Amino acid sequence: MPEHLTDLQENKQAGFTPRELIFKYLRYLPWLVISVGVMLVLAYVNLRYTTPIYNVSGKLLVAHSSSRNGNEKFDDIFQMQGAGNNLNNEMEIIKSRFMAARVVKKLGLQLQYFNKGKIRTTTMHAMDMPFECRIVSLKDSINGLGFLVTIVNGNQFTVGEQSQLFNFGQSLNLPQAEIQFVKRNYTGSNFSSNQFIISWTPMENMAASLSSGIQVAKVNDFSDVLGIAYASDNTKLGLDIVNGFMQEYVIFGLEDKKQQADNTLDFIKDQLDTVRLQLGGVEGNLLNTKQRNSIFNPNLQSSMFFNELSEANKQITSEGVKLKLADILYNYVNDRSNPYRMVPSTMGIEEPTLSFQISSFNKLQLDRETALKTTPATNPLIKDYETGIEKLRTDMLQNLRQVRQGQSVTIDELNKKYREASSQISAIPGKEKVLLDATRQQSILQELYSFLLQKKLETAIASASTISNIKVLESPMASSIPVSPNRKALYIGALLLGIGIPVGIILLREYLNDKVKGKQDIERLTATPILGEIGHADQSGALVVTNNNRHFIAEQFRIIRSNLQYILPKTDKQVIMVTSSFSGEGKSFISTNLGAVLAVSGKRTVIMEFDIRKPKILEGLGMKERLGITNYIVGNIAVKDIIYAVPTVENLFVVPCGPVPPNPAEILLSEKVRALFTELQNQFDTIIIDTAPVGLVSDAVTLGVFANACAYIVRHNYTLKKQVQLIDDLYTQKKLPHLSIIVNDIEAARGYGGYGYGYGGYGYGYGYGYGAGSGYFEGQEQKKKSVFRKIKKWFS
Secondary structure, eight states, X not given: OOHHXXXXXXXXXXXXXXXXXXXXXXXXXXXXXXXXXXXXXXXHHHHHHSOOBEEEEEEXXXXXXXXXXXXXXXXXXXXXXXXXXXXXXXXXXXXXXXXXXHHHHHHTTTEEEEEEOSSOEEEEOGGGSSXXXXXEEESOXXXXXXXXXXXXXXXEEEETTOOOOEETTOEEEOSXXXXXXXXXXXXXXXXXXXXXXXXXXXXXXXHHHHXXXXXXXXXXXXXXXXXXXXXXXXXXXXXXXXXXXXXXXXXXXXHHHHHHHHHHHHHHHHHHHHHHHHHHHHHHHXXXXXXXXXOOSXXXXXXXXXXXXXXXXXXXXXXXXXXXXXXXXXXXXXXTTSTTSOOOOOTTOOOHHHHHXXXXXXXXXXXXXXXXXXXXXXXXXXXXXXXXXXHHHHHHHHHHHHHHHHXXXXXXXXXXXXXXXXXXXXXXXXHHHHHHHHHHHHHHHHHHHHHHHHHHHHXXXXXXXXXXXXXXXXXXXXXXXXXXXXXXXXXXHHHHHHHHHHHHHHHHHHHHOOBOOSHHXXXXXXXXXXXXXEEOOOSSSSOOOOTTOOBHHHHHHHHHHHHHTTTSOSOSSEEEEEEESSTTSSHHHHHHHHHXXXXXXXXXXXXXXXXXXXXXXXXXXXXXXXXXXXXXXHSOXXXXXXXXXXXXXXXXXXXXXXXXXXXXXXXXXXXXXXXXXXXXXXXXXXXXXXXXXXXXXXXXXXXXXXXXXXXXXXXXXXXXXXXXXXXXXXXXXXXXXXXXXXXEEEOXXXXXXXXXXXXXXXXXXXXXXXXXXXXXXXXXXXXXXXXXXXXXXXXX
8 A cells, every 4th residue: 555545544543533523422412402301391290299298307305314312322222323324225215116106196196187189189287177087986996997078068078979968066977987077167278179088097007107207316426415307298297296206205204213213112111111010029128128127227337348348239230230131132132922123222231243233133124114115025025134134133132142141240250249248247237238139129120210211201302303304405397498309309310310311322322333333433443445435325226426417426426536546556457346245235336336437537437247146236227137247158148248338327338247147156267257357358448346245255355356456335324343344354364456445325414423535635535414505516505304304313
């Protein structure tokens, strides 16, 4: 190839320019505009007829549990000191069906009201209804019920699809229930229509529905504030629901504290009764001892000995109190008549392990009681709590036995010291010693009784002054802008979807399309030079090029004629072969008009119809079938007898195929084929060989030995890209002489990316559509397209 042609090919490999890229995809603009418009209209319709949902939210402060009366001893009774709150547990309590059921019962949410409109149904607040629905009795409380009420006038209404009129205040015996409708102030202008839907839902179902709708979350990780939110299309109803959850949660917290106080008071009262009886017996025994033995003040001379004895006696008394408390606590824990009551504190018993066990025991009791409010007793979680409670009870009893044993040892040691002191005051009468023993027992019980009275008073005061540690930090407030549907997000989504759908389809089509769409596809796959481009021909006949024809396509063939001088070797007799990858790429059309454009330049040109299997040259020229190449090869007719002049073009002749033989490939190997070419070269300046597709049969390779150059036809949006690789193999392996490509059937509306080619600064070409309507080409300025045809082109 000449050096200037090589340089030109390198320049052509540069790829798309921005202008070419815009023109390639500009034809899809109507798709994009229509898609965006449709999506925006759908978004508007969605916003117009979708019920807006508003968010109602408030905040709760859940403070840490504190002492009820500021007395640490009281907190120690039920191990409430420093217990704190687990916000995750509180969140689950608020969202539980148990709490939701309390709200449903308080607000009467089992009955729901709706106003039926033409497009959508609106949720109504009970107080905004023109009437009140009262359910007198239910015939089936398990399944829900619903019915349509249509207000006919100010005093009458119908139920369902029936036409029977009912009066407000009248009791209705419906199949599901007995219902009464009580009239309120009614103005029809406040409602979308005079039709209302009333539904009744069982408590369990309504509580489950409300529980799933309420949202509870921590405001942040650094505070004890919980946010409660509920989404509803009726803000007034949403405010009631959030308020209901807040108030019921506060009341629930107070009930929990009140129950703790009541359990403590019950325990103290039981112990007071027991100690009172024991104290009465000891005091009676002391009185009897004094009266029987006439015991008065001790002898002053033994006061020194009694001081030592008194100190020992004081310690014995103190340890006796602790031992008695241990016995009381042991009996209380070991009492199986009420196994799930909380245990009082260590009550002065200095044993860290016991204190921890009691704290854990009471916590499990509270957790079990709280869980029972939302979980059945047969639930494995409840069984786990009960197993843990029994395990801790056993551990506490064992620990108390050890504590009592240790206190008994201590008392034995103190008694030993006491006996030693007693031996030193042996002079003291035995009667006075008996009095001292009785007095000591009375002192122990008296101190215990005083202690219990003090705790009873503290607990009563604390119970009367109990306040909740839960506070409403922010009252519920409804959002002024709907949270659903989100107008901005919906329009943005519609815009993106409107752009994304056509772009995705276009990209998918581009990705899946395996046909040649532009010159870049050819240049990317092969270095074979492109001889020229031919636009789409609308006329029915194959012959476009004639004398004095200024048609746009005729000019493109003239450009190819000019470019041929850079492809053909310097020879007087030119033989040009035309082939393609497979049928339908316009090979015969190109052969016919290539011969015609050479003929009108004054060269005697003959077209040889060597596509023996599927000849089309004569049909395209409008000529009848006649003797041809196969008759010459297998018969004895002369060459001059198979040459026919084309009547419409001077200097243009055709050698037809003749009858289709059964063995076309073998026919072409005949020596008479060479003789035919020799004879034709003597008579004509240029020979055009229209041969069979090289991608299907080997005819073109066989005839390539007689050609000076080969024009390979690639049809726009028809030839497969993989066939271009075949062209590159033929070009690089030089199987066909001076191979070049002609791009056929280019349609501007198809987005063909090209404007033409020129060689060495001499030849030039035009891509289809370039210069159209400029007046340089015959018929272009008169070609007008209807609106329908333009729209059809857009979607083609």
